[in-house]
Amino acid sequence: MLKLENITVRFSGLVAVDNLNMHVQEKTIHSLIGPNGAGKTTVFNVISGLVKHEGRVIVDGKDITKVPVYKRVNYGLGRSFQNVIIFKYLTVLQNLILGYHSHAQYNHFDEIFSTNNYLKTERKALLKAIEVADILGIKGILGLYAGTLPYGYQKLIDVGRALMSEPKILLLDEPAAGLTEKESDIFKEKILRVKSEDVTVLLVEHDMRMVMDISDRITVLNFGKKIAEGTPAEIVNNEEVVKAYLGSSAKEVKENE
Ligand SMILES: Nc1ncnc2c1ncn2[C@@H]1O[C@H](COP(=O)(O)OP(=O)(O)OP(=O)(O)O)[C@@H](O)[C@H]1O
Ligand SMILES: [Mg+2]
Known part of the structure; x- marks a missing residue:
């Protein structure tokens, strides 16, 4: 449903996204996680056409790299x-x-x-x-x-x-930020319901309980670089991810299983 090919974003000297390649499969919930400043929102801005970048953005087989922001809604x-x-x-x-x-x-x-x-x-x-x-x-x-x-x-x-x-693909940037635990549980159910309507979801979220519960796949960014990709189980057990980002929350997630 969505392919990012060799995406690089530079902000006057800072490389915010570093040669990112990513595939989001149709009708899945795919999460993009990583520490503050890792480049997640910047990736969303690339997909929406809001920042200058290198590389290509392909939605449902169509190259939309050069499509202006306001027309991207027509591509789903x-x-x-x-x-x-x-x-x-x-x-x-x-x-x-x-x-x-x-x-x-x-x-x-x-x-x-x-x-x-x-x-x-x-x-x-x-x-x-x-x-x-x-x-x-x-x-x-x-x-x-x-x-x-x-x-x-x-x-x-x-x-x-x-x-x-x-939309064929819905980008959600930190939907659970500022929500209580109960609200965030409700939100989780809503996202699953959206998926059941055959909408592909790309989710940026720091609430690891939500991410691990509902994601089909997870991509992890650190300093703009992809450091891991896989199922929730693979990600919580990935040493580099735990070191760079998950830390103690990985333990918590595992204990809850
Ligand atoms: N318009 C901009 N101009 C200059 N630098 C920017 C701009 N937008 C983002 N950055 C920088 O790019 C890096 C990535 O920022 P981004 O907002 O994508 O991170 P993020 O992963 O979404 O973080 P958070 O989890 O805090 O939302 C940061 O170092 C940020 O300061
Ligand atoms: Mg952000």
Whole structure:
């Protein structure tokens, strides 16, 4: 579903991503982990087209390296951000529908005169929002103002908005950051549900309980370089990974098994 080939990103002297090669298989949850500053968000920015880089990005067999940011959604890319961006004074439903705009096929003429084309698109957006809310279990709060909801829900809305564009691959940057243990467990279930809808998920997350529980595969970055790749069991037992990143949390994960 996603292939990164020889990706290198330089920021004035600093090599943030160093010749990264990575394959994400279709309909899997693939996690990208590593210490702070390892280059994970930068990899997401490469995939979304937000930073200059060397190498190629291939989504579902198509080379999108030169495709501008705003068109990448048409190639099946959806993304949520490390810092939640939702509209507090809009309802949950309105926030979701904003994620649909890239699919909207009408122009101002259609809008002003409420043409059939406009009404059809509006109806489709509404149906899609209800479907997405159903997947995420937030149907009951569609009418509430997003700003009044607990942080965990705001993060879900962010994911929901990305799902509105019907992505083939969803990039999640630290969805569990700032969540309580209970919220993070709920979130885990939602990500599994998204996967069951045949969406491929690429996850950046420091919550190792979540990563080890739901990932099919894990890639580990350290100083921009891939230092390991494998199943959760292979990763917790990899000495280099434990030394560079997991430390005591590897022990904890193993003890919990
Ligand atoms: N726009 C930028 N300009 C200059 N340096 C940057 C820029 N973005 C990131 N960096 C640097 O690149 C490196 C990788 O940063 P990145 O944000 O990708 O790390 P990360 O793995 O996502 O870390 P975290 O877990 O803290 O989110 C860091 O050293 C960071 O300071
Ligand atoms: Mg980051």
